Every structure is written in structure tokens, then in C-alpha cells.
Amino acid sequence: MTGQSGSQRRSTRARLTLSQREAVYAYLFLLVPLVFFATIRFWPAIQSFRLSLFTWHVDPARRVFIGAQYYQEMLTNPVFHRALTNTLLYALITVPASIALGLLIAILLQAITTGRGWYRAIYFAPYITPAVAIAWVWGWMYNVNFGIFNRLILSWWDFVEGIGAPWLAIDPQRFLRDPELALPAVAVVIIWQQLGFQVVIFLAGLQGIPRVYYEAARIDGANPWQLFRHVTIPLLNPVLVFAVVITTINALQLFDQIVNINFTDQGGPLNRTLSIALYMYQEAFGRARLGYAAAVTVVLFVLILAITLIQLRLTQRRVEY
Amino acid sequence: MKRLLTLVLAIGLLYSFSTSLAQTRITYWQYDFNTRIEAMEQLIEQFNAANPDVVVVQETFPYDAYEQRVAAATAAGQGPDVVQLFYGWVAAWQRAGYIEPLPQEHIDHAWIEDYFIPMVESVKIDGEYYGLPTAVRALALFYNKDMFREVGLDPEAPPQTWSEFVEAGQALTIQRGPLFQRIGYGPGGQDHHLIRTVLMNQLGTPPYSADNREVLYDNEIGVEALRTWTDWQLSDEFAVFEFIPGAGGYRDGFINQENIGMIVDGSFAIGQVRANAQFDWGVAELPTFENGVQSNFGSFWMNAVTPRAYENPERLEAAARFVEFVTSEEAMELWLEVVGELPAARRLVNDPALLADPVNGPFIAGLAYAEATQFVDEAAQRQVMIDAFNRVLLEGMDPAESIMIAAAADQALLDAFAND
Numbered sequence: 253m254t255g256q257s258g259s260q261r262r263s264t265r266a267r268l269t270l271s272q273r274e275a276v277y278a279y280l281f282l283l284v285p286l287v288f289f290a291t292i293r294f295w296p297a298i299q300s301f302r303l304s305l306f307t308w309h310v311d312p313a314r315r316v317f318i319g320a321q322y323y324q325e326m327l328t329n330p331v332f333h334r335a336l337t338n339t340l341l342y343a344l345i346t347v348p349a350s351i352a353l354g355l356l357i358a359i360l361l362q363a364i365t366t367g368r369g370w371y372r373a374i375y376f377a378p379y380i381t382p383a384v385a386i387a388w389v390w391g392w393m394y395n396v397n398f399g400i401f402n403r404l405i406l407s408w409w410d411f412v413e414g415i416g417a418p419w420l421a422i423d424p425q426r427f428l429r430d431p432e433l434a435l436p437a438v439a440v441v442i443i444w445q446q447l448g449f450q451v452v453i454f455l456a457g458l459q460g461i462p463r464v465y466y467e468a469a470r471i472d473g474a475n476p477w478q479l480f481r482h483v484t485i486p487l488l489n490p491v492l493v494f495a496v497v498i499t500t501i502n503a504l505q506l507f508d509q510i511v512n513i514n515f516t517d518q519g520g521p522l523n524r525t526l527s528i529a530l531y532m533y534q535e536a537f538g539r540a541r542l543g544y545a546a547a548v549t550v551v552l553f554v555l556i557l558a559i560t561l562i563q564l565r566l567t568q569r570r571v572e573y
Numbered sequence: 574m575k576r577l578l579t580l581v582l583a584i585g586l587l588y589s590f591s592t593s594l595a596q597t598r599i600t601y602w603q604y605d606f607n608t609r610i611e612a613m614e615q616l617i618e619q620f621n622a623a624n625p626d627v628v629v630v631q632e633t634f635p636y637d638a639y640e641q642r643v644a645a646a647t648a649a650g651q652g653p654d655v656v657q658l659f660y661g662w663v664a665a666w667q668r669a670g671y672i673e674p675l676p677q678e679h680i681d682h683a684w685i686e687d688y689f690i691p692m693v694e695s696v697k698i699d700g701e702y703y704g705l706p707t708a709v710r711a712l713a714l715f716y717n718k719d720m721f722r723e724v725g726l727d728p729e730a731p732p733q734t735w736s737e738f739v740e741a742g743q744a745l746t747i748q749r750g751p752l753f754q755r756i757g758y759g760p761g762g763q764d765h766h767l768i769r770t771v772l773m774n775q776l777g778t779p780p781y782s783a784d785n786r787e788v789l790y791d792n793e794i795g796v797e798a799l800r801t802w803t804d805w806q807l808s809d810e811f812a813v814f815e816f817i818p819g820a821g822g823y824r825d826g827f828i829n830q831e832n833i834g835m836i837v838d839g840s841f842a843i844g845q846v847r848a849n850a851q852f853d854w855g856v857a858e859l860p861t862f863e864n865g866v867q868s869n870f871g872s873f874w875m876n877a878v879t880p881r882a883y884e885n886p887e888r889l890e891a892a893a894r895f896v897e898f899v900t901s902e903e904a905m906e907l908w909l910e911v912v913g914e915l916p917a918a919r920r921l922v923n924d925p926a927l928l929a930d931p932v933n934g935p936f937i938a939g940l941a942y943a944e945a946t947q948f949v950d951e952a953a954q955r956q957v958m959i960d961a962f963n964r965v966l967l968e969g970m971d972p973a974e975s976i977m978i979a980a981a982a983d984q985a986l987l988d989a990f991a992n993d
Contacts, residue, residue, distance in 0.1 A: 308669055309668075309669060309670045310644075310647045310648045310669060310670040310671060310880060311670050311880065314670060388818070388819070391818035391819065392818055395817075395818055396752070396813070397752045397753045397754070397813065397816060402752065406750065406751075406752070423751070424751055424752060426967075428815075429814075429815060429967065430967065431967050431968060511637075515818075515819055515820035515822075516761065516762060516815060516820060516822070516959075517956075517959050517963070520959065520960075520963065521963045521967055522960055522963050522964065522967065522968070523960075534952065536641075536644070537640040537641045537644060538640065538952035538953075539665060539950055539952050539953055540640070540644065540662075540665040540666060540668065540669040540671070542644065542669070
């Protein structure tokens with residue numbers, strides 16, 4: 253018996269070509285992360301959909317099936333609507349702004365040779381700084397009575413009064429305490445933090461564009477804008493798509509920065525900085541409503557999936573060299 | 574090689590068998606807070622020495638991750654046997670199944686009601702106690718005596734009424750142009766309790782009906798409580814919410830920056846003030862309105878047993894014995910010394926020496942008339958009150974309108990709980 257199957261195995265192995273055998277090994281190695289993802293990611297995702305149909309209790313036998321009741325609650329819950337609106341606003345502000353600024357800085361950095369590494373490191377530093385530290389520092393800068401921004405506003409006030417143009421003066425702002433300004437103020441922090449990531453990605457992308465295209469275009473008489481519009485942008489497209497998708501997903505999942513920047517009233521004032529992820533967390537662990545929170549995660553998942561698919565459709569055109 | 578492995582396995586098995594026969598191992602959870610961990614370590618050491626058949630192990634977690642850990646661990650059948658939680662969370666935790674009633678066969682209700690101060694009854698649900706505290710806290714006014722002297726106020730005569738409080742606050746305030754350099758009063762983490770429990774009770778109505786089914790502040794009293802508090806910032810201009818950023822910003826401003834003259838804080842802040850304040854400070858009972866009615870907000874962290882302790886009778890008995898131990902008078906005295914929180918036993922609270930203490934005294938005095946407001950959904954009910962004052966402070970809404978919105982939202986939470 254043993255001998256027979258052994259010889260069979262040998263003959264199968266002999267029939268596989270080298271590349272086939274390599275593929276088998278590749279799949280074998282891929283199996284490990286696959287099992288990991290299946291148990292750590294996919295299985296809980298399916299579980300959270302199941303949870304969203306029940307009231308929460310630690311003992312599964314005491315969870316009550318309530319169908320789509322939590323989804324109906326979301327339709328009428330004003331706090332959920334506020335969190336959803338805020339999240340979309342975060343995405344609409346931070347994605348275009350951080351990509352435009354990141355690209356601009358990357359192009360400028362590419363133009364210089366001395367100290368490029370240093371600049372890159374400086375721009376990247378916020379990205380690897382813990383959100384708690386960032387929130388703390390920005391919290392002070394935005395502080396109404398002691399923050400640098402209101403100090404600057406008051407200096408400006410003195411200046412315009414000095415030159416006899418007091419109508420140019422601006423009042424000190426409440427920033428994070430102002431229901432209208434709080435979200436943009438937090439968005440600025442997020443843009444600042446993510447900028448370094450964009451710069452590094454775009455720099456890599458720019459360096460991957462062969463110089464010959466620029467030279468050829470210049471010989472044809474293209475001006476800098478035309479070079480940018482017709483050479484850089486199309487050739488940078490894969491990098492742009494990647495950057496847009498990643499930043500959008502980040503914006504839709506915002507949590508750390510918001511939690512830390514307003515500790516006494518997380519997501520406040522008046523829920524104006526509340527994101528979906530924070531809302532979900534508060535419902536789950538502040539109010540022990542894990543069923544409802546699970547329903548919110550399902551909605552967030554569908555939202556991210558839909559937006560990502562649309563973005564890929566719109567931005568992933570074939571690049572012709 | 575094989576023989577060695579067998580030997581190791583055999584010894585291991587034997588060891589675990591013998592220890593499991595002899596000892597019940599239970600786990601205690603609380604959140605990270607240096608002095609609390611230290612006090613509990615000492616208590617556990619004493620308990621383990623006196624109870625050789627039980628081993629208690631303490632595990633702690635950062636405050637922000639605490640509820641998350643409890644939810645995940647209990648759902649997985651893991652986690653603590655005895656867990657510490659804020660009394661306000663009891664309704665939500667009980668409903669989610671994170672905690673079970675204290676076993677009456679081990680912990681007698683008549684004993685509880687005789688031994689503890691009445692505040693403990695706020696965690697009795699459907700005739701069952703869900704936990705017992707080692708320590709309780711009340712609110713008091715901390716004030717900077719040096720700052721009082723500087724502006725010509727008598728440092729030994731802190732404000733006794735809210736109007737004196739406003740006068741003192743305005744005297745302490747320094748404004749530069751449109752911005753504040755220093756404020757008389759720093760509202761902070763405890764102020765939603767100040768409005769809901771203290772001001773409303775002082776004006777004559779508790780915030781909720783005795784059966785906790787009805788909001789009682791949808792009237793002039795609610796309006797007056799909210800207006801009094803928001804006026805300190807809007808018209809009296811000596812208070813600024815979030816003057817200093819951060820979770821304990823108000824306390825930081827009082828202790829370290831020395832740009833806040835007075836704060837209302839819990840007895841749990843005593844340790845921090847004592848350790849860090851570089852100036853002469855004092856503690857006073859909370860001011861009252863002209864009617865002289867006193868009120869205070871009492872609260873506590875409590876020790877509860879989990880479904881895990883109910884897994885078998887030995888664990889449950891051990892858990893109950895441990896709860897009794899950490900709520901004994903000896904434990905309370907140790908807790909007062911190490912953490913600074915007030916004891917929860919009637920006899921200790923009535924100790925004249927404690928009442929005469931210049932720092933603990935005002936808290937102990939406050940405890941005598943303190944209410945531990947019952948919450949059905951503490952996180953959401955806290956938000957209701959924070960939103961109520963923010964609508965007035967930030968959107969210019971009239972307190973009368975804002976408190977009605979709050980009362981309706983609060984009533985909806987009570988209804989949702991009752992109908993569940």
C-alpha cells in the first residue's frame with residue numbers, strides 16, 4: 253500500500269513542470285494569510301451582520317431576534333444622520349485637499365535636489381505621530397483663550413487698526429467649540445496629518461515616470477502646464493487612484509483624531525464632529541448596544557464598498573503610453 | 574527524550590490537578606488608575622494570605638478601553654469574576670448580561686442596608702443588588718486661597734450661596750481684550766451632574782421620579798437650573814467651558830496652570846490636588862441658592878460579580894467572599910488612605926474625626942445630603958445634559974427651550990428602558 257501510493261506521488265510530482273510546482277508552493281504560502289484573513293476578518297464581518305439582527309446579550313441564548321429593527325432605527329435617528337453627514341463632509345474636504353496639496357508638494361520637492369530627503373522626512377513626520385499627541389497639540393493651538401490662531405488674529409487686529417483699516421479686523425474664533433467651525437477645524441488636522449503620506453506616494457510615482465516623455469513633449473513645444481496636464485497626470489493615474497481610494501477609506505473610518513481632540517464631549521460640540529466610526533463605538537461600548545452598533549458597521553461597510561467601487565470605475569482608465 | 578516529555582507532562586498534570594483541587598482562582602478587573610491599583614494590590618495580598626483556598630488575580634485596563642474589554646471578554650466566557658464598574662452603568666451592564674446579582678445566599682440584603690449608606694440602594698434593580706462599593710464620592714468646591722487673597726477676598730470665607738459664588742468668580746477673573754487670561758470658575762467633567770442633580774434638587778425637584786420612569790425637570794425648575802449655570806458664562810462672564818483642553822482640563826487649570834480660581838470636583842480629585850498644587854488651597858461645601866437647601870451628587874464605583882463567577886458554586890462563593898472583604902471597614906480605611914476616596918459604611922462616614930478634617934470634612938458633610946441619581950443609560954443621559962448647555966452657550970438658544978428638548982430626549986431614554 254505504502255509503496256504504491258509513494259510511487260504514485262513520485263509520478264505526479266514528475267508530471268508537474270517547474271512553474272506549476274512554483275505555483276503550488278505559492279498557493280500553499282498564500283493559504284496561511286488566507287486562513288488568517290478568513291478567521292480574523294471575514295468571519296467576524298459575517299458575525300456582525302448576524303449580531304445586527306438581535307438585541308445584545310453576552311449569552312447568545314438570551315439574544316432576541318428583532319429582524320431589521322435596528323436598520324429602521326437608523327433611518328429615523330438624527331444622531332446617525334448627523335454622523336453620516338459629517339463623515340461624508342470629512343471625505344469631501346480631506347480627500348481633494350490632501351491629494352492636491354500632496355501632489356503640489358511632491359512636484360516642488362522633485363524640482364529640488366539638495367535636502368529633498370529632509371523635506372520628505374519633515375512632511376512625513378505627522379503621519380507617524382500618534383493621534384493623541386497631534387490632537388493635544390492642535391487642541392492647544394485651537395484653544396480660544398491661549399491658542400496661537402487667536403493670538404495671530406489679535407495681532408492682525410492690532411496691525412489693521414495701526415494702519416487705519418479696522419474694517420479688515422477679524423474676531424477671535426471659537427474653533428473646536430464653534431458648531432460651524434469644529435468640523436472644518438478637525439479636517440485641517442487630518443489633512444495636515446495625511447499630507448506626508450501623499451507626498452511620499454506621489455514622489456515615488458513621479459520618479460517612476462520616464463524622463464524621455466518630458467523631453468519628447470518639450471521638443472514638441474509643450475509648456476509646463478501642458479507637461480503636467482498631458483504627461484504627468486495620465487502617467488501618475490495608477491498612483492492617483494490608489495491615493496484617492498486609500499484617503500477616502502481613511503476618511504470614512506475616521507476615529508482616533510476625533511476621539512482625542514475633544515475629550516470631554518467626544519464627537520461634539522452638539523455632535524458636529526461625530527464620525528460614523530465613533531458613533532458606532534459609543535453605541536457599542538458606551539451604551540452596551542452591540543446589536544445596533546453592528547447594524548451601523550454593516551451600513552458603513554456597504555458605504556465604503558460602494559464608494560470604492562464607484563471611484564475605481566471612474567478613475568481607473570487604461571493608461572496608454 | 575520521550576521519557577523526559579512524559580515526566581514533564583505528568584508533573585504538569587499533577588500540579589494543575591492539585592492546585593485546582595485546593596484553590597479557586599478568581600480574577601478581578603478594574604481600570605488603570607495608579608492609586609486604585611496600588612490599594613487593590615494591598616487588599617488582594619491580605620485576602621490571599623487570609624484565604625489560602627482562594628487566589629485572586631488583579632488585571633487592569635486603560636479607562637477608554639475598559640468597557641470594550643469587559644464586553645468582549647464576558648461574551649467569550651472569559652474575563653473577570655469580580656469587576657469594578659461605575660454605578661451609573663449598572664442598568665446597561667445588567668441588561669447586556671455583563672454582571673449578575675450578588676448572590677443572596679452569601680451576601681444578605683438586611684446586612685447591606687444596615688451596613689452601607691443609603692446611596693447604595695441606587696444599584697438595586699428588581700429587588701437584587703448588583704454591586705457594592707468600597708468607597709463613595711461627593712462633590713465640593715475647591716478654591717485657590719492665594720488667589721482669593723490676591724483679589725482681596727477672605728480665604729477663610731469661601732462662597733456659601735451661588736450669588737456669593739458669582740461675586741467671587743467675577744473678582745478672580747482677568748480679561749485681556751476679548752479673551753480671558755484667568756477665570757473664576759472652570760466648569761468641567763462634573764458639571765452635568767451639578768446642573769441635573771445639585772441645582773435641580775436645591776431648587777426643589779429631583780430630576781427623575783422615584784420609580785425612575787419620569788423626567789421631572791420639564792418645568793421652571795429645570796429652566797432655572799440650566800439658566801443659572803449658563804449665565805455664569807454668558808452674562809456673569811467668569812466661567813469658560815473647556816478653558817484648558819483635555820479630559821481633566823478644568824482640574825489642570827486649577828492645579829497646574831493656576832488660571833482657574835474655583836472648580837467643582839469629586840473627592841477622587843483630592844489626591845491629585847494634594848500632590849501637585851503649589852499654592853494654598855481649600856475645600857468648601859457646595860454653595861446653595863438663597864433658600865439654603867443643600868444638595869450634592871454622590872456616586873461610586875462598585876464591585877460586581879459576573880456570569881463567569883456563576884459557573885460553579887466554588888467560584889461564586891469565592892467571589893462573594895472577596896466582595897465582602899473589599900467592602901469591609903478595614904478595606905475602606907485603607908482605600909481612604911491610599912486613594913483618598915470616602916468610605917461607604919455608615920459607621921465610618923459618621924466618624925467625627927473625618928468630618929473635622931479640613932479637606933475630607935466638606936465632602937463628608939456633602940455625603941449626608943447627597944443623591945446618587947439613578948441612570949438607565951448613563952452615557953446617553955450625560956450627553957443629553959451636555960447638549961442642553963451647549964445649545965445655550967454655542968447656539969444662543971434660550972435655556973427654557975433647550976431644557977425642554979433635553980427633557981424630551983431624556984424621557985425617551987427612560988421610556989426605551991422601561992419598554993425593553
